[in-house]
Amino acid sequence: MKQGRSLFRRYLKVHFMFIFLPPMVLIILSAFVGVSVNEVTLNTLNQFYAVLFVFGFIIVAFVLISWLFFLKLRKRLTGLQEAMAFSAEHSSFPQPVPVQSDRMDEIDQLGRSFNWMIRQLEDSRAREHEEEWLRHRLIANLSHDLRTPLTILRGHVTRLNRESISSEGQSSLAEMDHTITRAGELMDDLFAYTLLTSGKHPFEPASTDITRLVRASVAAWYAVFEEQDIQIDADLPAEKTFYWEADPKWLTRVLDNLFQNIIRHAADGKYVYIAVDIEKEIILVADKGPGMENSSYERGAGIGLSAVRFMLEKMKLVAGFSSDENGTSVTIGKALPKSNPELNGRIPGM
Structure with a gap:
């Protein structure tokens, strides 16, 4: 990269001139020309005042030039800082900063490097979006074909x-x-x-009555569980409830996925426990199947559980899984209890 004019070198040159040039001029004038006022040579006191004036002028000029230099330097650096702060606050790429190619000092070189970094990040994100679109299209086509x-x-x-x-x-x-x-x-x-x-299912959060939503999901799956001879033990408060800022459709899909996994992998346990804890604001779904390590969970449930985790994360919720040979329990909430085995003690037979 071509090296431009140095900002700090120019700063030092100007200050060198103001510090050394006036005294040199004063010495030369005193030695060769002489100074007189009304044909009377200045006495020692007047010479002291003259020297004091010169050095005072040098100090004032030094302070003024330094103040202007650092004010201009701060203004240019503040522009870079504001561009970076904007991207941090809005989670987006910053706008390129203006650069004077004819000057190209250290600050302009920093700005040009900053602009180059922005272009590289934008190109990288564009390639990432294109690759993600191609991957989603490939998966969709394969699933269909x-x-x-x-x-x-x-x-x-x-x-x-x-x-x-x-x-x-x-x-x-x-x-x-x-x-x-x-x-x-x-x-x-x-x-x-x-x-x-890929964003094909829009996310529309709203204040959601959790007890009512879980009750509706259980009612929709009741016939399916009965067909598989699975006993349903539901602990759903009749009057009390709590609310989450969540997408009702997405939360229903999460419960549907959990119930479907019970049908697929834990139907031999012939039992499902579904509860809503008002005090802790959690949803609990448990079964008495062989457990995730001893069933077909590991061979197939990964995709479904990944979809569950994705939707919950989008809704700012978390899911805790507890599984052994006696069954699997899934706890959904904003802040899960430290120990899921405590919840297992509340489930009949677990």
Whole structure:
């Protein structure tokens, strides 16, 4: 990078001239010209006053030039500071600062480097958005395209079920049908997560009655749990409630995902506990399944749980998971209790 004129070097040159030039001129005039007033040579006292005046002038000029220099320097540095502070307050890239290419001193070089950094960050964000869009489009296309072969496979499985085959063959066909169903559910989770992270599902927070929302979700899933012979133990206050600033649709989707995971991975426990704690302002969902480490959670629930965490984080909520061989409990709230096992003690049979 081409080195421009140095701001501080010019500052030192000007100060050097004001400090050394006036005394030198005074000495030369005193030595060769002589100073007289009304043809009377100045006495020693008058010479002292003259020297004092010169040095006073030097000090005043020094202070004035220094003050102007640092005032101008502060103004230029403040412009850079305000540009950086604007980006920090608004979570966006700052606007480029003006730079005088003909001057190009240290401050202008700093401003040019600052502008170059902004351009690099903008280019990086643009590439990141483009790559994210391509990734979301690829996932959406794959989720859509893979449904066709799964549908064909399910058709062949249905046709084979009509044929007379052995019991082992029937068991294999049932396992194939279950695997096809599971693959379809995973693609649905992946597609839903892609839509969430790409902003396709708008986030519309509002003051939400939590007890009423949980009660409506339980009522919607009641028939599904009954069909799977899952006992429902709901602890929902009849009159008391609390409110969260959350998106009701997103919070309902979170509960739907948790209930769906119970059907998929913990249906053998035949039990689900759903509670709303008014005092602690939390939602608790628990089951008596084999636990996340001993079930198919690890093989498939990651995408669904990632979608849950994404939505909760967007709503400024957190989810705590507690799981062992006796079941899994999920606690949702703004500030979770320090120990989830304490909550397990409130669940019948846990």
